[in-house]
Amino acid sequence: GAYATLNSTNASTSVPVQSTPFVVNPALPTMYFLNMTGISVGGYLLPIDPAVFAINDTDGTGGTIIDSGTTIAYLAEPAYGAVRAAFVSQITLPLLNVTDTSVLDTCFQWPPPPRQSVTLPQLVLHFDGADWELPLQNYMLVDPSTGGLCLVMATSSDGSILGSYQHQNFNVLYDLENSLLSFVPAPCNLM
Secondary structure (H helix, E strand, C coil), rough: CCCCCCECHHHHHCCCCCCEEEEEECCCCCCCCCEEEEEECCCCECCCCHHHHHHCCCCCCCCEEEECCCCCCEEECCHHCCCCCHHHHHHHECCCCCCCCCCCCCCCCCCCCCCCEEECCHHHECCCCCEEECCHHHHEEEEECCCCECCCEEEECCCEEEEEEEHHHHEEECCCCCEEEEEEECCCHHH
């Protein structure tokens, strides 16, 4: 039979702990906001205005929240549009036509045609003082309902949220005393 291979373009080992400061949003003081500055796909920093990730000073809308109670990532438009376009341009598989009912709408035909190996672009989230390089399983999945290979992100009409899917196989420390979020890769299956 034909085997499909899933390769990430960049696998790092023994990386140091990284930290980024929490940002206070007076309108939502119980949420954990971060200063996200950009997103890279396949080594390219996407042309997203950092204001897309910022808290709106007038009413407290927008911003970027890290929330383990949310499953997937939601990115504010136009950040989601830029990420989606980058994945579509860098992945050599046909895009699936996904129904309106599906939350995940950036999905590719999977498995690839026989004897085709697919390299998927690396996804890095940039923060004030830290770069969060996500492992492949933290941003791609095979959707059991369509069989498509999907980006585990959706569009948001307000701010951006990083969910538990992005936390997988990381030790994430909410250091409230020093107002820092710290993270380091941790192979949870070996713990």
